[in-house]
Amino acid sequence: xxxxxxxxxxxxxxxxxxxxxxxxxxxxxxxxxxxxxxxxxxxxxxxxxxxxxxxxxxxxxxxxxxxxxxxxxxxxxxxxxxxxxxxxxxxxxxxxxxxxx
Amino acid sequence: xxxxxxxxxxxxxxxxxxxxxxxxxxxxxxxxxxxxxxxxxxxxxxxxxxxxxxxxxxxxxxxxxxxxxxxxxxxxxxxxxxxxxxxxxxxxxxxxxxxxxxxxxxxxxxxxxxxxxxxxxxxxxxxxxxxxxxxxxxxxxxxxxxxxxxxxxxxxxxxxxxxxxxxxxxxxxxxxxxxxxxxxxxxxxxxxxxxxxxxxxxxxxxxxxxxxxxxxxxxxxxxxxxxxxxxxxxxxxxxxxxxxxxxxxxxxxxxxxxxxxxxxxxxxxxxxxxxxxxxxxxxxxxxxxxxxxxxxxxxxxxxxxxxxxxxxxxxxxxxxxxxxxxxxxxxxxxxxxxxxxxxxxxxxxxxxxxxxxxxxxxxxxxxxxxxxxxxxxxxxxxxxxxxxxxxxxxxxxxxxxxxxxxxxxxxxxxxxxxxxxxxxxxxxxxxxxxxxxxxxxxxxxxxxxxxxxxxxxxxxxxxxxxxxxxxxxxxxxxxxxxxxxxxxxxxxxxxxxxxxxxxxxxxxxxxxxxxxxxxxxxxxxxxxxxxxxxxxxxxxxxxxxxxxxxxxxxxxxxxxxxxxxxxxxxxxxxxxxxxxxxxxxxxxxxxxxxxxxxxxxxxxxxxxxxxxxxxxxxxxxx
Amino acid sequence: xxxxxxxxxxxxxxxxxxxxxxxxxxxxxxxxxxxxxxxxxxxxxxxxxxxxxxxxxxxxxxxxxxxxxxxxxxxxxxxxxxxxxxxxxxxxxxxxxxxxxxxxxxxxxxxxxxxxxxxxxxxxxxxxxxxxxxxxxxxxxxxxxxxxxxxxxxxxxxxxxxxxxxxxxxxxxxxxxxxxx
Numbered sequence: 001x002x003x004x005x006x007x008x009x010x011x012x013x014x015x016x017x018x019x020x021x022x023x024x025x026x027x028x029x030x031x032x033x034x035x036x037x038x039x040x041x042x043x044x045x046x047x048x049x050x051x052x053x054x055x056x057x058x059x060x061x062x063x064x065x066x067x068x069x070x071x072x073x074x075x076x077x078x079x080x081x082x083x084x085x086x087x088x089x090x091x092x093x094x095x096x097x098x099x100x101x
Numbered sequence: 102x103x104x105x106x107x108x109x110x111x112x113x114x115x116x117x118x119x120x121x122x123x124x125x126x127x128x129x130x131x132x133x134x135x136x137x138x139x140x141x142x143x144x145x146x147x148x149x150x151x152x153x154x155x156x157x158x159x160x161x162x163x164x165x166x167x168x169x170x171x172x173x174x175x176x177x178x179x180x181x182x183x184x185x186x187x188x189x190x191x192x193x194x195x196x197x198x199x200x201x202x203x204x205x206x207x208x209x210x211x212x213x214x215x216x217x218x219x220x221x222x223x224x225x226x227x228x229x230x231x232x233x234x235x236x237x238x239x240x241x242x243x244x245x246x247x248x249x250x251x252x253x254x255x256x257x258x259x260x261x262x263x264x265x266x267x268x269x270x271x272x273x274x275x276x277x278x279x280x281x282x283x284x285x286x287x288x289x290x291x292x293x294x295x296x297x298x299x300x301x302x303x304x305x306x307x308x309x310x311x312x313x314x315x316x317x318x319x320x321x322x323x324x325x326x327x328x329x330x331x332x333x334x335x336x337x338x339x340x341x342x343x344x345x346x347x348x349x350x351x352x353x354x355x356x357x358x359x360x361x362x363x364x365x366x367x368x369x370x371x372x373x374x375x376x377x378x379x380x381x382x383x384x385x386x387x388x389x390x391x392x393x394x395x396x397x398x399x400x401x402x403x404x405x406x407x408x409x410x411x412x413x414x415x416x417x418x419x420x421x422x423x424x425x426x427x428x429x430x431x432x433x434x435x436x437x438x439x440x441x442x443x444x445x446x447x448x449x450x451x452x453x454x455x456x457x458x459x460x461x462x463x464x465x466x467x468x469x470x471x472x473x474x475x476x477x478x479x480x481x482x483x484x485x486x487x488x489x490x491x492x493x494x495x496x497x498x499x500x501x502x503x504x505x506x507x508x509x510x511x512x513x514x515x516x517x518x519x520x521x522x523x524x525x526x527x528x529x530x531x532x533x534x535x536x537x538x539x540x541x542x543x544x545x546x547x548x549x550x551x552x553x554x555x556x557x558x559x560x561x562x563x564x565x566x567x568x569x570x571x572x573x574x575x576x577x578x579x580x581x582x583x584x585x586x587x588x589x590x591x592x593x594x595x596x597x598x599x600x601x602x603x604x605x606x607x608x609x610x611x612x613x614x615x616x617x618x619x620x621x622x623x624x625x626x627x628x629x630x631x632x633x634x635x636x637x638x639x640x641x642x643x644x645x646x647x648x649x650x651x652x653x654x655x656x657x658x659x660x661x662x663x664x665x666x667x668x669x670x671x672x673x674x675x676x677x678x679x680x681x682x683x684x685x686x687x688x689x690x691x692x693x694x695x696x697x698x699x700x701x702x703x704x705x706x707x708x709x710x711x712x713x714x715x716x717x718x719x720x721x722x723x
Numbered sequence: 724x725x726x727x728x729x730x731x732x733x734x735x736x737x738x739x740x741x742x743x744x745x746x747x748x749x750x751x752x753x754x755x756x757x758x759x760x761x762x763x764x765x766x767x768x769x770x771x772x773x774x775x776x777x778x779x780x781x782x783x784x785x786x787x788x789x790x791x792x793x794x795x796x797x798x799x800x801x802x803x804x805x806x807x808x809x810x811x812x813x814x815x816x817x818x819x820x821x822x823x824x825x826x827x828x829x830x831x832x833x834x835x836x837x838x839x840x841x842x843x844x845x846x847x848x849x850x851x852x853x854x855x856x857x858x859x860x861x862x863x864x865x866x867x868x869x870x871x872x873x874x875x876x877x878x879x880x881x882x883x884x885x886x887x888x889x890x891x892x893x894x895x896x897x898x899x900x901x902x903x904x
Contacts, residue, residue, distance in 0.1 A: 003729045004840050006833040011733045011766070013829030015740055015759075021822045022744035024704055025815070030749055030795055032700070034756050037787065038740055041763055044779075052770045053841040057857035060772050061869050067775075067782055068881045072888035074787045078794045079895040085798050086898075093700045100698025 008049035015042035029081055029091040033074075040070050104154040105162035108178045111147035111188075112227050115140045119220035122213055130212025134203055137216035141192075141199040144223060148192040152185045152577065161297075163233060172288075179233030179296060182579040183426060187230050187360055189577055190430050194352050194437050195223055197556035201441050202344040204552035205448055215255055215342065222248035222349060229357050235284045235294040235318075238361065242280070242321065245357060246273045249349050253341035265337040272334040276324015283317025287368075290314060296364060303367045315373040318365060326358030326410050328380050332388075333646050335407055339399040343444030346399060351406050351440050352433035359413045359429050363422045363580075378418025382514045385411030387644065389521030393528070393629060394641030397454045398443045401529050405480065406436060408518060415515060416499040419506050423584015427570075428495035430581070434567050435479035435491055438560035442473035445553050446533070449546040456533040457626060458540040465546040468554050470534050472561040477530050479564040481523040481609040486602070494568035497601050502588055504597035516604055523612020528620045535622040729769055736762030749795045753788060760784040774863040 022035025051059025118140035126133040163177025228241030254266030327335040388407035416425035484493030503512040630637040743755035767776035
């Protein structure tokens with residue numbers, strides 16, 4: 001394969017930017033959350049790319065842990081969103097502004 | 102009891118009495134008066150014991166009170182010869198005046214407050230006498246000023262008394278400003294404010310004497326002892342009760358300034374001494390003239406006090422501190438006598454103070470009149486050929502001193518002052534005591550009770566015999582005796598002494614007799630006023646000092662005060678206080694704007710924070 | 724051959740990601756997300772991290788996204804509500820420009836010749852230790868080996884983390900009765 005490390009990093013960076021766009025642009029809490037997962041995913045890709053091109057295993061192991069933590073975090077975050085929906089009857093961010101003055 | 106403990110007891114007894122009265126006995130005036138008199142008697146007893154102890158040598162004791170770094174303020178006693186003399190006089194005259202007040206203030210409604218004030222005053226005065234360093238003197242100086250303020254303003258419901266008490270305090274404070282600067286400068290110059298240490302330093306190295314320190318410390322003296330230009334408070338202070346005038350403004354407080362000067366004699370160079378002499382002489386003559394324009398018996402005596410204070414400072418300025426102390430003591434005796442006699446008269450005439458409304462007091466109140474006359478004679482320097490009443494010795498010593506120093510101008514002026522003194526005292530006596538009673542009150546006058554007569558008699562005896570130094574008890578007046586001896590040695594062939602005795606005799610004879618004929622006996626109106634009204638009016642105006650000061654305060658100082666107040670409100674309150682509060686509020690509002698309820702807002706803040714951290718990590722200088 | 728695969732799968736991933744962000748329907752977005760994850764798994768395979776690719780599919784695409792779908796359908800966001808979801812035009816324009824800038828930044832940062840190009844070394848069965856790190860192999864045996872020796876502590880902590888998350892989820896999603904004691 002002649003594709004260099006930089007190409008993989010460009011892909012990862014673009015994925016990250018898309019995820020950022022989703023976080024800032026969307027109003028639906030669940031879509032925002034999915035965009036956050038997309039950002040994590042982009043980071044995973046970058047880690048694996050570095051790991052392969054440097055010839056070490058540490059990057060892969062770190063991705064392993066990232067996936068673990070992300071799974072736990074998703075479970076808990078979604079539970080919180082469900083609880084929030086029960087209170088507020090809405091998941092739209094512009095309606096979740098009780099802390100604003 | 103050790104010596105220091107005796108002195109401490111003498112110092113603290115009146116304080117204890119004052120606290121007792123202030124806390125518990127304010128309404129029980131009679132009990133308060135007895136407590137105060139008991140305290141005064143205790144001071145007398147303790148000072149007697151202390152003087153016995155002092156014969157071996159000066160008593161010193163000190164305790165460190167405050168410590169700032171390597172600067173300590175200590176409170177201590179320096180009880181040497183001059184302190185002993187002064188303490189004896191203050192204790193004894195104070196006790197007599199306390200006894201007099203028992204009778205004088207018997208019908209007063211706020212007796213408790215009065216006697217508390219007297220006790221605080223005795224405490225402060227004893228403190229000044231015993232103090233061994235400048236700072237302690239200053240502390241008690243201010244305390245004395247406060248007691249004076251409290252006592253002058255005793256008659257709370259009269260505007261005159263309130264204004265007079267304020268005036269006394271404020272004018273004293275002006276002098277104390279110079280005093281304080283002088284203390285600071287003295288500390289900087291000598292490294293200590295202890296009197297003995299400074300004396301030792303100056304003895305070792307005479308070049309340490311600085312006229313600046315002397316002039317600054319003199320400011321306190323000018324304020325307290327009513328010299329030019331801060332003399333304006335003393336006549337107004339007569340608004341207080343007569344015992345107060347006797348104790349504070351005749352015998353003791355105003356003399357505290359002279360006593361202070363005597364304590365720091367070693368600090369004075371020739372130039373400043375000359376200035377003091379000139380100052381003293383001028384006020385002696387000025388006050389003598391002013392007394393002719395006054396009809397109130399207490400005001401006349403106040404101007405007489407001013408004049409005699411001028412004599413004391415002239416004596417000091419001529420270089421004879423011992424003689425100044427001598428005149429201070431004798432003046433205390435006969436001036437207290439005069440004031441107490443005046444008080445007795447005022448009390449008898451039911452608080453009538455105008456001499457032209459009195460008259461015939463000799464028949465109605467004989468003992469008072471006789472003792473008063475003894476006081477008048479003592480003040481005028483009554484004496485013939487080397488023997489006389491108290492004032493004769495001390496006053497003539499001052500005149501001899503001026504001649505010995507070949508200062509004929511001062512001699513002439515002081516002699517003129519003696520003429521004037523005899524004149525106005527004669528005017529007072531002939532009009533108030535002889536002739537017929539001129540008003541209802543004078544008609545019904547009767548002799549005062551015994552509590553008021555005993556002090557008068559005691560003081561009369563002292564005025565007669567107090568000048569004869571040989572009669573003084575052992576241990577007292579060593580300074581004075583030394584000073585007089587020094588004077589007599591300087592006056593080698595006694596030519597000066599003879600001249601002075603002759604001229605002084607002429608002065609009091611001419612003064613008394615002249616006023617007898619000029620003013621007449623028991624006349625209705627002032628003869629000078631009737632015959633030469635412009636002269637009388639000029640004398641009454643007292644060189645317009647009060648008017649000048651009033652103009653300055655009202656027009657000039659008030660404008661500055663308004664400007665400062667505006668600056669205060671605008672700058673300090675507006676800009677600094679409100680401004681800093683506004684700044685804090687602004688920061689708070691800005692911080693609050695961070696807390697939007699909007700999730701996207703928080704995301705943007707996150708991004709901003711990340712960018713900031715990135716910039717920091719990249720080494721972008723902040 | 725592998726290069727072409729790389730470009731194809733990158734394109735799939737990116738397009739799926741963009742679609743997920745832009746589609747108004749949340750369920751559609753979840754589907755697109757699954758596609759993006761599978762594309763990422765393919766890229767992992769291209770990078771010879773086979774174990775991770777499988778983990779990615781199983782955990783991420785299989786468990787996490789399914790959970791997302793559950794919740795999306797549970798909460799049943801109204802289509803009509805979703806339609807009015809977008810912000811005003813100014814915000815959209817600003818976000819788009821911001822995204823373009825970021826993309827350009829990324830591209831310019833990583834495509835220049837100023838960055839070093841590490842050579843893709845071949846993977847051997849028992850490579851020597853390189854730079855203090857665990858040497859790269861494609862087998863999951865090395866994963867297990869590293870997890871239980873060098874990365875023992877993070878492994879145990881991750882276990883605790885999962886336990887805590889489980890308990891947390893149970894606690895947070897409990898229904899509270901009205902008359903609570």
